[in-house]
Amino acid sequence: MVIAFLLGLLCGCFLLSVSYPFLRHHLLDQPNVRSSHCKATPRGAGAVFVLVATVASALASLLSRGTDSLSLALFIAPLLAFPLALVGFLDDRHNLPATWRYCVQLATALVVILASPLVAASFGLLPLLVLLVIAVTAVINFTNFMDGLDGLVAGCMAVAMTAAAIQLSAPWPIWSLVGALVGFLIWNWSPAKVFMGDVGSTFLGAVFATLVLQASSWPQALCLLLVAMPLLADACLCVLRRLLSGQRVFQAHRLHLFQRLHQAGWSHARVSLTYIAATAVLAGALLVGGWPWVIGLAVVELLLGVWLDHRVAVPFVVASLR
Numbered sequence: 587m588v589i590a591f592l593l594g595l596l597c598g599c600f601l602l603s604v605s606y607p608f609l610r611h612h613l614l615d616q617p618n619v620r621s622s623h624c625k626a627t628p629r630g631a632g633a634v635f636v637l638v639a640t641v642a643s644a645l646a647s648l649l650s651r652g653t654d655s656l657s658l659a660l661f662i663a664p665l666l667a668f669p670l671a672l673v674g675f676l677d678d679r680h681n682l683p684a685t686w687r688y689c690v691q692l693a694t695a696l697v698v699i700l701a702s703p704l705v706a707a708s709f710g711l712l713p714l715l716v717l718l719v720i721a722v723t724a725v726i727n728f729t730n731f732m733d734g735l736d737g738l739v740a741g742c743m744a745v746a747m748t749a750a751a752i753q754l755s756a757p758w759p760i761w762s763l764v765g766a767l768v769g770f771l772i773w774n775w776s777p778a779k780v781f782m783g784d785v786g787s788t789f790l791g792a793v794f795a796t797l798v799l800q801a802s803s804w805p806q807a808l809c810l811l812l813v814a815m816p817l818l819a820d821a822c823l824c825v826l827r828r829l830l831s832g833q834r835v836f837q838a839h840r841l842h843l844f845q846r847l848h849q850a851g852w853s854h855a856r857v858s859l860t861y862i863a864a865t866a867v868l869a870g871a872l873l874v875g876g877w878p879w880v881i882g883l884a885v886v887e888l889l890l891g892v893w894l895d896h897r898v899a900v901p902f903v904v905a906s907l908r
Contacts, residue, residue, distance in 0.1 A: 587751075590758035594638050594765025601634045602773050602780065613678055615781055622735050622840075622848055627778055630678040632786015635770050636671040639664035639763035639793070646759045659701045659800055660756050664763060666701065667792035670694045670726070674784035684836065687784075688723070694792050695722035702799035704807060722795045725811075728821035729791030730784060735844055736776035736854040739817065741862040743790045744768055746814040749869035750797040753810065763793065776854035809872050809880045816864040819888060820844060827902060841906060843891060846899035849908075864890075 609628035616626050643664040650661050673690045676682055699705050699718045733739045744767045751760045770786075773779045782790075794814060801807035811818070820843045828835055840849065847857050864887050871879035895902070 587758055587761045590642070590761040591765035591768075594635075594642070594762035594767075595769045596765075597638050597762075598634055598766035598769030599772065601637065602631060602770065605631070605634060606780065609780060613783070615783075622845065622854070623778065627781055629781040629783040630675060630785055631770065631773065631780035632782030632784075632789065633671070633675055635763060635766035635782075636664070636668065636785060636789050638766035639759060640668045640671075642759040642762040646757060650757070659703075659796070660754065661759055663793050663796040663800075664759060664789075666697055666796055667694060667789045670792050671785050671789035674786070674788045678783040678785055691723045691726050691788070692719065695719050695726070695795075698722055698792065698796045698799060701796070704799060704801065704804060718799075722792075722799075724822070725795045725798075725818065726788050726791035728818050728825075729794070730787040731821045731824075732817045732842065732844065733782060733787040734842065735848060735857055736778040737771055737774050737858040738844060738854075738861055739787055739790065740767055740771040740774050740782065741858055742814065742817045742865045743794060744771060745862060745865045745869050746817075747790075747794060747797065749813050749872055750794070750810050752873060753806070754797060754800055756797070760793075760797070776858070778854075805877050809877045812880050812884045813865060813868045813872055815868060815884050815887065816861045816891075819891065820861075831906065833906070839906075840908065841902060843895055843899055846902070846905050847894065849900040849905060850898055852898075 606628065609631055613628055613630040614626045615623075615629040617623050643662055646661045647658070647665065650658065670690055673682065673687055677687060696719065699715065699722060705715070705718065729739060729743070744764055747760065747764050747767070750756065751764065767790075770782065774782065798807050798810045801810055824842045825835055828839070828841065833839070840846070844857050844861065848854065868880055868883055868887070871883050
């Protein structure tokens with residue numbers, strides 16, 4: 587696992603250095619009034635950790651014949667998310683229609699859900715399947731929504747996936763993904779040289795959802811999901827607030843808590859470190875204390891988020907008028 591992590595890290599850094607000229611020439615993200623960055627920056631660099639993880643997953647699946655279904659699902663998790671990454675890359679270049687992207691998300695969600703041992707044990711419960719499709723597509727989209735600040739999604743997901751990999755005794759392809767993601771984080775940290783783009787954020791959301799649904803029980807799955815609460819709760823609560831205020835949810839905006847903290851004067855690094863630290867606390871609680879600690883600290887962090895929203899960040903109503 588250590589070797590897989592280090593190889594993923596080295597391969598990720600090498601591929602980024604090689605692909606950087608291409609990304610800079612063909613996938614340059616120009617800042618606009620809703621951007622958090624001030625200068626043109628290459629996007630789509632998430633394709634690097636997608637490639638590392640997918641190749642590792644394909645190789646491992648070929649070498650792991652005869653393993654049980656749970657192990658196999660963990661081996662092929664990056665492969666399950668690869669079609670979504672491919673559509674994300676095309677969207678980064680050509681701005682595909684939202685209906686196309688969501689159809690691929692639905693297909694990916696169904697495959698991820700059917701590969702879950704939890705769902706297999708509850709097969710036949712249609713309401714559960716519908717709920718899980720909504721949940722998985724929400725995780726994919728929420729992860730994508732939160733990719734708006736240097737190092738934020740990459741850092742939080744590196745921590746959350748590490749915790750999930752330890753908890754599930756995940757095979758080496760998952761560790762290669764974590765390594766490649768850390769390598770990407772080096773390039774993505776403030777001031778970012780590259781952005782991951784939809785190709786990376788949707789892929790990470792799908793892989794993380796797959797790991798969550800490979801838990802041995804529903805309480806364990808909930809705890810794995812709660813580790814990523816700093817990211818997912820921000821996105822979820824923002825969507826709900828925008829719905830209640832009559833705004834169009836999928837229209838570009840700057841109303842997430844992380845964005846309003848940045849508008850209040852916090853640097854990219856300070857915001858990202860706050861979210862990463864909060865994720866790390868929940869990850870540590872999962873690995874050391876189990877579900878009572880995870881749930882308790884998740885509630886505490888949620889309350890701290892509410893405090894930051896009301897006392898530190900630019901008010902939601904004020905930011906809506908900008």
